[in-house]
Amino acid sequence: MTDDQLLRYSRQIMLSSVGIDGQERLLASRVLVVGLGGLGSPVAMYLAAAGVGTLVIADFDAVDLSNLQRQILHTTDRIGMTKVDSARITLQGLNPGIHIEGYKGSLTEGTLPGLLADLDLVVDASDNFATRFAVNAACFSAGIPIVSGAAIRAEGQVSVFSGRVGGPCYQCLYPRDGAVDETCSANGVLAPLVGIIGSIQATEAIKVLIGAGEPLYGRLLLLDALAMEWRTVRLPPDPGCPICGRTKR
Numbered sequence: 001m002t003d004d005q006l007l008r009y010s011r012q013i014m015l016s017s018v019g020i021d022g023q024e025r026l027l028a029s030r031v032l033v034v035g036l037g038g039l040g041s042p043v044a045m046y047l048a049a050a051g052v053g054t055l056v057i058a059d060f061d062a063v064d065l066s067n068l069q070r071q072i073l074h075t076t077d078r079i080g081m082t083k084v085d086s087a088r089i090t091l092q093g094l095n096p097g098i099h100i101e102g103y104k105g106s107l108t109e110g111t112l113p114g115l116l117a118d119l120d121l122v123v124d125a126s127d128n129f130a131t132r133f134a135v136n137a138a139c140f141s142a143g144i145p146i147v148s149g150a151a152i153r154a155e156g157q158v159s160v161f162s163g164r165v166g167g168p169c170y171q172c173l174y175p176r177d178g179a180v181d182e183t184c185s186a187n188g189v190l191a192p193l194v195g196i197i198g199s200i201q202a203t204e205a206i207k208v209l210i211g212a213g214e215p216l217y218g219r220l221l222l223l224d225a226l227a228m229e230w231r232t233v234r235l236p237p238d239p240g241c242p243i244c245g246r247t248k249r
Contacts, residue, residue: 001020005023005027005051009051012050012051017210017212018210018212022212026051026206026210029052029053029209030053030119031047031054031119031120032116032122032123033047033125034123034124034126035058035059035127035131036083036084037061037083037127037194038070038125038127038151038198039125039151039197040123040125041072042194042195042202043125043199043202043205044087045072045073046198047202047206048094048098050202050206051097051098052098052205053098055101056115057087057100057102058084058102058104058107058115059083059084059087060105062081063079063086070191070195072195073087073090074086074090082104085102088100107135109137116138116144120209121205121208121209122139122144122145122147123149123201123202124136124149124170129174129176132174133170136161136170136243137243139161140163143163143164145160145161146160146163146170147160147201148160148161149197149198150197151193151194153188154189154190154193155193155223156194156196156222156225157221158221159173159216160204167218167244168218168235169237169241169243171241171243172235172237172238172241173220173235190225196223196225200221204216218236219234219235220235
């Protein structure tokens with residue numbers, strides 16, 4: 001690491017769970033952030049600030065006035081700009097020493113395999129089941145871990161899926177035939193909630209990348225922000241899951 005990097009990341013390097021080795025692993029990491037909205041904003045900003053060497057940022061949408069209540073990557077003067085271009089400005093201003101790659105299309109079963117090449121981890125900050133299911137299937141096929149988060153109204157959740165045989169996947173949590181999309185535009189969302197959940201996603205991503213602590217593998221962390229109550233529930237693998245199950249349908 002350079003002297004500037006040692007100074008920039010000094011408070012993180014001081015941690016015994018990180019150190020020089022952990023910081024070097026972050027600098028060598030390549031992470032895909034899916035979605036640059038309420039969750040993707042704090043995720044991308046904290047991963048950039050922490051020194052993840054390459055961020056691949058993906059979103060098909062443009063900045064809208066209604067986004068600005070919670071999507072802190074973007075600013076009023078960027079309304080109409082693609083979220084990828086807006087995010088790139090913010091992230092490069094925050095840390096010019098990292099590399100940022102943008103993808104402005106939709107993520108589907110056809111487009112995902114190319115994006116997953118050489119990735120160490122995916123953070124799913126998307127807001128719809130179609131994207132989450134596609135990301136889950138592609139990551140499990142490639143053996144890439146996913147940090148998954150969701151937030152709506154005043155409730156949020158985070159889990160980590162290893163991408164390995166024997167652990168659960170996202171479709172174990174939400175079977176495809178029973179999933180019903182709920183959107184912020186229809187139900188609303190408390191602005192700081194996405195910051196809380198996105199920050200936890202970034203924390204879990206760093207833990208996975210450097211091998212620190214105990215990531216939320218096989219566990220679902222739930223937040224009721226109005227009561228400010230947290231719960232953790234076990235998430236066992238579904239033997240009949242069509243993605244990761246031992247007895248696939």
